[in-house]
Amino acid sequence: MSQALHADREKEKMSDAPPASWTSMREAMHAEWTKLRTVPGTIWLLLAVIALTAALGVVADAAAKCPSSGCGIDPARTSFTGIYLSQAIVAILAVLAISSEYSSGMIRATFTAMPRRTTVLAAKAVILTGQVLAAGTVAVLGSLLAGRLILPGHGFTAAHGYPPLSLGDGPVLRAAAGTVLYLALIALLSLGVATAVRDSAAAIGIVLGLLYLIPIIATAVNVPNWHRHLQQIAPMTAGLAIQATTGLRSLPISPWAGLGVLAAWAAAALLTGCLLLTLRDA
């Protein structure tokens, strides 16, 4: 009798509260934020993303030369060269976000506390995306500043058809914002792959293989259409089309479509990871 009353009261209480899934998502995000924040590696990896992007950008700026007008070099792409390297750091960060839980057995505690596994993965994805967007923005702005300061000294002057890099310029803004989004999508792709294979070594091998290997394979395929198709579907070459500010006609894929291809890769990896996560034992 009294028990039934108690249960009724519980029900009443719950109807006042926000929907259960909402709460659990917020709590899951709070838990994941605490986990990622308190692991000392996270902050170092994020700092490495910023430092490597800017440093490699400076080196590429210093190596670039534009002796005459129409030298065909894309200043934005040159400034953002560092992304080729820092995406690998982002991949480490994303892979470790889930695979470190598997290697330490922590994942079982996590799933006991929060049995909705999809929610856990979604929370990880949101926190990770936030961190990468923040670090990526700083990295891209740093690279842009370096390009603005260094490139005019190497012939990228208004006389040669290159106004100084500025976010007020539409294509440059697209390249900068797109590069930040590119890093976030690489993080999501890596998270999906790591969720699917669970082992950090295998996951990072697969991600870096997808990114770096397909462009190399593409050079082996000499049939022109195939070569173009490979560049259109490769996550790196397609995704980085967003960095182009000159010579848009000769791109294998248009900037936003290219980023869309990468988004499709990330979505496919996350879906596969999510499916395997719910089907398998932890």
Next chain:
Amino acid sequence: MTSPTITPYSSDLQAGRDGFAQLLRAEWTKFRTVRGWLIAMIIAALVTVGIGLLNHSSCGTVTPGGLTVGCSALVGPGGEAVTDSFYFVHQPLAGNGSITVRVSSLTGQSRGQAGLQPWSKAGIIIKASTRPGSAYAAMMVTAGHGVRMQYDYTGDIAGTPGAVSAASPRWLRLTRSGDTVTGYESADGTRWTTVGTVHLAGLPATVQAGLFAASPGSSQSTSQSISGGGAAGGIGLATAIFDHVSLPAQQAGGTWAGDDVGGNAGNGAAVGIGFHHAGGTFTVTGSGDIAPASADGGGTPIEQTLLGAFGGLIAVIVVAAMFMTAEYRRGLIRITLTASPRRGQVLAAKAVVIGSVTFIAGLAGSAAAVLLGERLLRSNGNYILPVSTLTEIRVIAGTAAVLAVAAVLALALGALLRSSAAAITAAITAIVLPYLFANTLAVLPAGAADWVLRVTPAAGFAIQQTLVQYPQVTASYTPANGYYPLAPWAGFAVLCGYAVLALGLAVILIRRRDA
């Protein structure tokens, strides 16, 4: 009180030996009993072959780099691919004899503007026949490299430097005696100096002797575009003025014949190729080059079949790093180091095991990739640039060695960083990314790309190179076209240096750190 003597206990068992051989056996057992690692090694070999077989370009197509896939190529007397096109004004020369001329002018145009390429050339030549690819020896003046004696495409001997003009003409002479041809030069036609004596095996009794002119097309490499750098060039023309021509053996009784050897599509006359003979003065205009072929001359180098090694490389790096980091993850390292406290030796044993296993897997993969790839390319009508058997062995074994050394590097990084993800990323970005920058994406200007392939571990891939850079050939010798800045073994040494450095650091750290 007398206490009984206590004999300390000693086991009857023989103490086990604990030399390096035992360590090797222990590490080999660890490797062999993890099924995933064995499978990954087999995958590495299969990927190396599989990606290589994608390379099924058919002849006549244009590669993304802007190079034409050749269907056939000329082969010179030495067996190497050559280009042989020039304008030849000739007479037969029976038996021994010599030809002498005075050159008073060398002018030309390239890319439709007046000007010469540094290796635009004109002079006299003794050639087995007018067939392209036949043996020859020539004395010539060049636009930027002075007087040269060149023979059989790869030979190049320097004479007096300086350009030719009406004020400072050059006298050139070639003398044939049996199979030897000697080249002379003179400033005044009386005092002669010998430039070189060369031996041309199998020169027929009657050869063609005469005047020639040739100029390679200009090539200018463009550095940046995502689809790879291309070469933009134009036809080059060289015009030379000769007088005091003498062929003493014939005493000018014969008539001079003009031939556009290896003629460019038969439109030679339209652009001015040909010769003009008036009052003992010859004006000869020619295009092309007599030289060893460069990569853009058509033909596929065998290292093209080994691009799959990059796929194998990634698999090998993953396994090699895990071979070390797995010990840390499960705490096995404490047992390993308790059983064999010589930590440096443990690391050395691991390096030997992973290096040997990778070398064997890599050797199987690259040998199959080259042999199958060659057949496939040939059956598609491609021309594969000829190489000696020794070079082919160097390319195959060298690729396996690059994989093995990369595995050792990844193992050492695993010991240094103690994290699979970090070690694998460090190894892959150190080896694959510089290659991608310099060769595939061409995001760097050519000079910077050269430096990247000199100082990073990616220099090791130079061991796959069969293309040779000739100083006397105008070509874009850039990484994007398949030319490495370092010699094969020098590049491999750079990679080895990184592996030794990382392994040395790992030994120091594994001794100092707690396990």
